[in-house]
Amino acid sequence: MIGLLRPLVAAEWRKVTTTKMLWVLTVVAVLYSCLQVVTLVILAGGGLFEGLANAPIEESMLLDPDYIGAILGQVGTAATFVLLLGIIAMTGEFRHMTITSTFLASPRRSRVLLAKMLLYGALGAMIAVVAMAFVLVAASVALVPFEHAPITMGAIVPVLVGAVIGMVLYAILGVSIGSLITNQVAAIVSALVWVLLFEALVGLAFPGVARWLPGGALNSAMDVALRADATGGMTQAETLPAWAGIAVLLVYAGVFAAIASRTTLRRDVT
Amino acid sequence: MTAPGPTLQVEALTKVFRRRVTAVRNLSFTVEPGRVTGFLGPNGSGKTTTLRCLLGLVRPTSGRVLIDGRTYADLPAPVHAVGAALEASGFHPGRTARNHLRVVATAAGLPTTRADDVLEAVGLADAGRRRVVEYSLGMRQRLALATALLGDPGALILDEPANGLDPEGIAWLRTFLRQRAADGGTVLVSSHVLSEVQQTVDDVVIINHGELIHTGPLGGLAKPGTARVVLRSPDADRLRPLLEERPDVTVTLRGDGALVVDGLTSAEAGHVAFVGGCELHELSGEADALERVFLDLTGGAS
Numbered sequence: 001m002i003g004l005l006r007p008l009v010a011a012e013w014r015k016v017t018t019t020k021m022l023w024v025l026t027v028v029a030v031l032y033s034c035l036q037v038v039t040l041v042i043l044a045g046g047g048l049f050e051g052l053a054n055a056p057i058e059e060s061m062l063l064d065p066d067y068i069g070a071i072l073g074q075v076g077t078a079a080t081f082v083l084l085l086g087i088i089a090m091t092g093e094f095r096h097m098t099i100t101s102t103f104l105a106s107p108r109r110s111r112v113l114l115a116k117m118l119l120y121g122a123l124g125a126m127i128a129v130v131a132m133a134f135v136l137v138a139a140s141v142a143l144v145p146f147e148h149a150p151i152t153m154g155a156i157v158p159v160l161v162g163a164v165i166g167m168v169l170y171a172i173l174g175v176s177i178g179s180l181i182t183n184q185v186a187a188i189v190s191a192l193v194w195v196l197l198f199e200a201l202v203g204l205a206f207p208g209v210a211r212w213l214p215g216g217a218l219n220s221a222m223d224v225a226l227r228a229d230a231t232g233g234m235t236q237a238e239t240l241p242a243w244a245g246i247a248v249l250l251v252y253a254g255v256f257a258a259i260a261s262r263t264t265l266r267r268d269v270t
Numbered sequence: 271m272t273a274p275g276p277t278l279q280v281e282a283l284t285k286v287f288r289r290r291v292t293a294v295r296n297l298s299f300t301v302e303p304g305r306v307t308g309f310l311g312p313n314g315s316g317k318t319t320t321l322r323c324l325l326g327l328v329r330p331t332s333g334r335v336l337i338d339g340r341t342y343a344d345l346p347a348p349v350h351a352v353g354a355a356l357e358a359s360g361f362h363p364g365r366t367a368r369n370h371l372r373v374v375a376t377a378a379g380l381p382t383t384r385a386d387d388v389l390e391a392v393g394l395a396d397a398g399r400r401r402v403v404e405y406s407l408g409m410r411q412r413l414a415l416a417t418a419l420l421g422d423p424g425a426l427i428l429d430e431p432a433n434g435l436d437p438e439g440i441a442w443l444r445t446f447l448r449q450r451a452a453d454g455g456t457v458l459v460s461s462h463v464l465s466e467v468q469q470t471v472d473d474v475v476i477i478n479h480g481e482l483i484h485t486g487p488l489g490g491l492a493k494p495g496t497a498r499v500v501l502r503s504p505d506a507d508r509l510r511p512l513l514e515e516r517p518d519v520t521v522t523l524r525g526d527g528a529l530v531v532d533g534l535t536s537a538e539a540g541h542v543a544f545v546g547g548c549e550l551h552e553l554s555g556e557a558d559a560l561e562r563v564f565l566d567l568t569g570g571a572s
Contacts, residue, residue: 007376007377007378007379010376010377011373011374011376014369014372014373015362015365015373018366018369018372018373019362019364019365020364092362096359096361096362096363097357097359097360098360100327100356100360101374101417103326103327104325104327104349104354105348105349105374105377105378106377106378107326107342107343107345107348108343266329268322268328268329269322269328270318270319270322270327270328
């Protein structure tokens, strides 16, 4: 199977490196997560949280190693853009009608879907590593004016592992969503409304349910070092174990891909 | 291309879209290698649907479409068997033509150097590194053809390939397709204008409203009785019965006083007038008798 997929994975790599979308989304993802980092540093360092809490300031939050970990955890905000990248991987083919030559070269349509999931999973990992590198630089620079706990390898490694796992899964999920909803605008709007709005509301109303949804599962999957409370606003009790979060996301992607293979991807290409 | 091209078979093909719109109805025809076959019909007559069925892009409601006895998806190496140019779209606007071809070549397991070969073959070698968004319609047609040629296929399936081509491009395409057929390849080329492919094709398949109207060699279309001549004479009253004496000839008087003669060539009609001693002011053969036959067959206005 892998042998059959190799030319298709290579073709996907060629597709994604011959347009600007990957670079644009990577830059935006990196800038967005760095902005989150700098904002958190300044809010904490400037004592704003304490001011809001209306409590006397005894010690800067930046001296708390857990808070430093939470700042690094902002790399996870790049995942939304990785999701978009996965969605566009499939919907872009329908939008520009390149799906015709794609399916002529590979009439077995499910293989195209599998090849995209493989390649975009790898791209998700790549973006996670790049974003992590820039987040470290941004955090180091932003922390300079303040007294703070050190950025240790013990803080970096779990966040990086979590980010890589999470973004691999979110890229694959994005490809499966794009296969299910082949209209690009509809797919992007649905995914953003789901992640940014619907899941947030479910999280407020039924905290026990939210962890079983893709966004909640992502937080669980990235929560290798039990820092979900920092990245997702969830307490430990509300997240799944990391392995379960990974499994839940894979099940979502697998179910979406299986449904798409039997419905949308079987449709007439006219 | 080494062996003769495959035979394309459409057998009792019916395609109904959304359970209501019947695009193709019980259509059967065969396309032989070594010949250029014109697939003709007005816009919306089901040509594109039929071609997309052949390529496995559209699923037939009933009937079969086979390439040397197999469906497209069952071909061991589809891009070697069939190359298709379905429309002058299907390119990412931000990607260069060369990269588009390299993407398709990679997916098909072909060496990426094929991209440069086919760019050269269609005369786009100098424009290959430009993004498709900068391409004219004619250049996109050439790029679509280049994509079809990547696997050096035995059969070429081209949907309205002359759209947007300049006269020079059309002449070039004609030579190219003739050569392809002469080398043993199968060539199926659709058009909604017969005159566009008249000089290119050996066989025609004519459809209208998704149904077969006529199939066979192009020569069979222009039967002797299909010639039409327009003539003008001050002796029209005397000339008309002389013309009508000839077998299988019908004469009608047009509103402007001209006689329209069906069934004679201009030479034959001129001879009748000369023998009968009738003065002629105008004698003209209809420029495009074949096109008129085509329009008659497909119910268009003549």
